[in-house]
Amino acid sequence: MRRSQKFEKPQNRKGTLIQLGGYLMRYKWQLFVAIALTIGSNLLALVGPLLSGYAIDAIELGMGKVNFNQVFYYAFWMAVFYLASAGLTYVLEVLMIRISRQVTYAMRKDVFNKLLDLPVGYFDVHQTGDVISRITYDIDTVNSSISSDLIQVSSTLITVLGSFFMMFAISPPLVLIFAVTVPASILVSRYLVKKTRPLFRRRSRKLGELNGFVEEMVSGQKTLKMYDQEENTISNFNIRNKAAVDAYYHAEYYGSMIYPTINLINNATLAGISVFGALLYLAGSMSIGQISSFVLYSRKFSGPINEMANIMNDLQSSLAAAERVFALLNELSEAKDTERMANLENVNGDIGLENVQFSYDANQVIIKDLSLQVEAGKLIAIVGPTGAGKTTIINLLMRFYDVGAGNIYVDGNEVKEVTRESLRKSFAMVLQDTWIFHGSIYENLAYGKENATMEEVVQAAKAARIHTFIEHLPDGYETILSDEGTNISKGQKQLLTIARAMLLDAKMLILDEATSNVDTRTEKKIQEAMRYLMKDKTCFVIAHRLSTIQNADLILVVEQGNVVEQGTHEELMAKGGSYWQMYQSQFE
Template sequence: MSMQRNNNQGGPMRPGGPMGALGRPVEKAKDFKGTLRRFTGYFAPYKFQLAVVLVTAILSTVFMIVGPKIMGMATTKLFEGLIGKYKALMMHQPAPGIDFTYIGTVLLFLLGLYVLSSIFGYIQQYVMASVGQRTVYRLRKEVDEKLSRLPLKYFDGRPHGEILSRAVNDMDNISTTLQQSLTQLITSVVTLVGVIVMMFSISWLLAVIVILTLPLSLVVTMGIAKRSQTYFRDQQRSLGILNGHVEEMYTGHKIVKSFGYEKKSLAHFAELNEKLYEAGWRAQFASGIIMPLMRFIGNIGYVFVSVVGGILVTQGTISIGDVQAFIQYAQQFTQPITQLANFANVIQSTMASAERIFELLDEQEEIPEVAEAKVIESSQGAVTFEHVRFGYNEDSILMEDMNINVQPGQMIAIVGPTGAGKTTLVNLLMRFYELNGGRITVDGVDITELKRGALRRTFGMVLQDTWLFNGTIRDNIAYGRDNASEEEIVQASKAAYSDHFIRTLPDGYDTILNEEATNISQGQRQLLTIARAFLADPEILILDEATSSVDTRTEMQIQTAMSELMKGRTSFVIAHRLSTIRDADLILVMNHGTIIEQGTHKELLEQNGFYADLYNSQFTGRALQEEAV
């Protein structure tokens, strides 16, 4: 979820009211120093650019700071001229003129300073934007490359949203900090030091008066910020619950309508929305009240400065222009303090994001390919499992001493109850997971000696869960084969019995599928994945209940087409409906990760074992259902 960020200068800023992130709960890094040290290493190639940013930021800020002092000189000269005229009139003497030449010179000089300050500010922002974006670009590239090298078990063991959050949200958080907060840190420090120096150079007494308001400002700010963090936590918690409800009702919209749940859903939404309103109102009020209170405290100091400054002017110990300049400095005094307090929270959040990204970058990668990785130019499709031992965890071994010998062109069916290890066997074959012992060979070559890409291109997969991407139907079918011609795509579609329904769509093969391909039916999605497998023309097929989402008539057609596709190819078929694999050359019966029976359909029925029970139970269940009807 993206959030709109604004500050009083019009640039993007973190949310949370006028005080930005100051009142919000802050996620902290576990190892702040170590993460900061590693993060700053990414700036090593940009030392010169950062030096330019530092110098230009200092010059830009210094020129802005000295502005009020120089403006005060013009004010003093104008005031002295007016007083001189007044005295001359009172004494009936010729009135001296106001030195507008001096005032004009001062104003031109001041204008030049402000122009230079703007130029240096522009250079600072331009260079920092380049450094920030290049740094984030490097981080994004490293994360993208890392994700391609991580083993499948990393993605299986973590929610996809959590991985995406690291790659997107945390990266965006770092990008915002680099773009704004680093330059803001420099300008805030220089402004604070410069303002204090200028105030003491004008009057130590007035400077002490302003500084005495600082502890009161800090007490108020920290007290309210501490309380507002509790409110912000409640707000985030309520927002998460409300978002979950909305997503649930949206994705299950048809079910909600089917069961007439609209009124209850709206009532529940209203209740959750009310809780979010209460939490949000309290959080925003607590955060928003900080700035008015700080202005109030600042105005108290402003009153004392004005009164004491006026007295000092009448005593002749300070010029009126200096009082004017001092008042401006007093108004600027709290701003950098607030920005620095805000930066303390921002840097904590940023380091937490950086730490999460570094954790991803430090994850254990796939075992590297051997130096002289092989490529099987023309695979025959012979597959062998030799004493294979595997477990997702070393303490929990799933397969122990598995041996399978598959000859080229054979159809191998894998059956068994849910969780028996059928899909695991296929994942091992494609080297998505590494073995704990033994080896798997393709055409006599250990798969660990093959290039992963070349090994996986040997296989064509049609899974029960269809996967299609946002794009045209043509592009989806051609996904597994580069430079496929239009004729080849159409032939593959015809073989998968999908050409007819594709041509009935308004745009035919140019029809755009949405992100979840919900603008076509589940069965049609399955047909497209089958067409993709036809076009890829692999040496070895892996079919995971590929016809489970199509009607009976289409299933029969696809089974005929599959029979043609599997001719001369080794095929691994994961089947739940045992009637579809009676003609298999070899049936592997799995349970608890182990092959407990293997043989042909006839042989296994004659054994009257586990397979026979599975097979007979399907037909017994069907007969019982028919009797009940």
Template sequence: MSSPTSQAPGERPTPSRGPGPAGAGAGRGPAAFMGGMPTEKSLDFRGSSRRLLRMMRPERTLVLLTLALAVGGVTLSVLGPRILGHATDLIFSGVVSRQIPAGETKAEAVERLRQQGDGTQADMLESMDVVPGHGIDFGQVGNVLLIVLAIYIGASLLGLMQGRLTTAVVQRPMFRMREQAQSKLARLPLSYFDGQPRGEVLSRVTNDIDNLSQTLQQTLSQIVTSLLTIIGVLGMMIFISPLLAGIALVTVPLSVVVVSMIGKRARPQFVKQWGTTGRLNGHIEEMYTGHSLVKVFGRQDQAAATFKEHNESLYDSSFRAQFISGTIQPAMMFIGNLNYVLVAVVGALRVASGTLSLGEVQAFIQYSRQFSQPLTQVASMANLLQSGMASAERVFALLDAREQEPDPAEPERPAEVRGRVEFRDVSFRYTPDTPLIEDLSLTVEPGQTVAIVGPTGAGKTTLVNLLMRFYDVTGGRITLDGTDISAMTREELRSKTGMVLQDAWLFGGTIAENIAYGASGASRERLVEAAKATHVDHFVRTLPDGYETVLDDEGANVSAGEKQLITIARAFLAEPAILILDEATSSVDTRTEVLIQRAMKSLREGRTSFVIAHRLSTIRDADLILVMESGRIVEQGTHSGLLEAGGAYARLYAAQFAQALAEVE
């Protein structure tokens, strides 16, 4: 069946989008009734983070294993500098030992230095493990270096395994999120899509989920590792020298303040960035979908101007977001360098006084760098997290959007679907304060063909949308063979209905697949019969690949009339109990239309048909013609009877159909 979102102009409020510059239709359609596009809310970082964590709950076993690997890898990484410092002590002790005469003991050397008035060197020598006259023990140094090498190799392997598991921890929830988004789109009412540009919806399902996935992939493992590194390194720093650890920690509060201030300014810019991205994508999607009309009406300059406006807005918000968040890392590096200078100076004094060994100070300086590095990394990831959470909030807004009313728990179905349709005191309005249809009653007997005509905005397409339950009635009821359609499942109701709309919808696939879309499992013989009955077979056989000709999603390799014929063949093959034709022959020439009408006549036999049309050849043979104005049926009868009455139908005939009749006859 054709796309349910298509409609004749003016049949119901339409969203302000199309092949002209964005905003050209502002103030019209459901979007206008709902106050336009929703404004971007401030980023709920905590709420979005908690929700993401809940989504990762099924992977808790992998998360625990990832944490265990992270703990193991960080532990090995933290032990490396301490052991490497021991190698430095061995080398330094060997150098000092060589400078002491072989016959002199360590105590004698210390006493000699004190007598020479060099107390600092005496204190340092006294704290060292030296053997006078001996040089560097390269064997012991080599053993220490091999241990360090093994430790770092082990840490790297654990990090590699951690990264592999982190990929699974991140991608599985993203897989489920995409599934949820796809399922959500199927449950959203038509009014949601009427109020949202298609590019905006696509941006949330594609760009925002991709951005969130990349953010989690880049930050999740690194944050865990960085936090564990901070804890482990801090423990080693306190163990080596509480004084130096206290000096290193002086800069931590300053770092927290800097990150907090910068993050607070960057957060709204990221929200604005992704909101602007959605609007830009919506505009681009519209322009490329309607590029022919843009050129025909000479709106390239206006379209380009609108693109430039959106692009500049995106550039501005992206530049601000990235620049503001990008200042975090240089600020943290500056604070880290201050910390490095303080530790180096005080550490040198402690070595000179003999309180610490040179290897301990070297290890501590490494630890101080290791301590500041994860702080810098965490701060640098703040901009990624802000961007990711902004995208997460937009996706969650889609997932939380109000859905259509669920199908009844115990659905009803007609005992036999014959096609008797009854509208009983039906009322409908898109918004509470704007009535469209009021107290409409209508009975259509099985097999009847009902034509619905009227001026633009009369409610013709809205009527069939109510029958299809694309929208639910505000008041009254619609029954199918005595069963209230609201008591039926939508799938059951729509399986009995075939629909061909003015906007022919084809998907990327072969012509055969497009025809068989509404009747899966249909044999090739039935498919070809439907194609012949709707005059598709003739032009298909002129194509090099025949029924296996692949169409793109826009159907650009067939004409507009041929696209319409394919959609009619699709409805023919489905053999529905109720047939809805909404300007179904608007894209074909008069001769082809006459042929299609003959096919449609056989198609409509035994089926209830609703035909919305402006062209005379579509409705002259209808059993009943309804004339609608302002949501009400003002006249009903046959073609000849309504012409004789000289009322609203006669006026429409004189205004719209006289020329069409002359062409056909």
């Protein structure tokens, strides 16, 4: 059952920058060193144009009238300063790569930990591919920005301020040219950035949607081939692919306007400096060397502004990616257990539901007013039409969702008053959707029981009627299963998950269509083995095949969120009600 409410947060650029800054401040001492290196390397580079001017002024008018001693002296120190600046820049680059690596590691770790803390409902409304896109592509985009763009931004600030100071020291009147061009650059940049920011946000979102679609189609290859949907799938992919590349194109196209526009303004600035500098030289207010130094400083002043405009695209892309990452990190986690909550211990298995109501959204109530008592050690079967609320009952028992009203009790303890860990460890659960991870068969079977011995694993496998199959594999229980167990059949995967559940020392078992992928004969053998292994334990079985639940101690017939009938198979057949009609529809 999917919920309709959205988890999207409103866009918050300021909040995103604050959170990103929080990650950077985890490595504040390395950042302080990086700032010092940035200041040092840029200040050393700023000395070069001044020395160049001095060297030019050592050249007098007329052939051979050059003071080579002064020229070589200033050229030597220019080389020293530039080499020192290059060395500091190299160290800075290495340090920033190290910082970005640490930030990426921490961010990806936090996102993965957050995924484990999120309620089940989050994954009901978010595509797996989109979630994966956030933890891979979006974080990589942020990482790239940290390792390169931050250096450029900080270098730009220092270079611009330093160059402006040097130009003002050389010729205050000539600096007045920037009183016109700098405001023009700022206004144009702000306007274009404001226009492009939503485009980069849309680009990240469309790429996430494309990844989500691809993930769904790859996992459903057999189904789409069975229904001959290749052409339709390609058509749908082309639509999403075009939307993604169009979003990328529009973001890059309009973002690319920033650099040439700012560059045009800076070239106009250089033309103005050339004209007015020549007039000041003729007036005797400036020397040739000073004009040369001023021009070099003007290029250092305008060059970083050009670079700043050029990296705005990357910054906008990184900001959009960071927004998506932090939107996930800012989701409400599953409520934490409080200290006053007790641990379920020595569980007996008595379960009670008292006037339970629940809805995934306000428009559709799933469970209306459900009350029932289940004695420990009973096998309870839950049947009913699709959408009646069968699986929802299981989700409420496990506290994947909390009830909207009413109470659920385990051994007289209200489930909201006990820790989730102790509650969920009291259940063993087998779902219709099997989950097998990359690892050995032994690791998959022992997944839920720490330090499980091989003897215990083998016993569970025998009970689930999968031991013989495992023994015939080349490496037996050490056979490596591929991701999602694609190298074994679906029925075999289901038997493995059943064996995994049998291995747990849990007082309650939940089977949600757990034998839907095995044949009837094997299913009956499994049920016989489970009845033996689950002796004195409470077992909930959701089933559509009524032939598999005739020996249940209690059958609950659920319709529209209410238990309309309950009793044994014989009692319900004698009533001639909903259960009788369901049974007749299957066997008539």
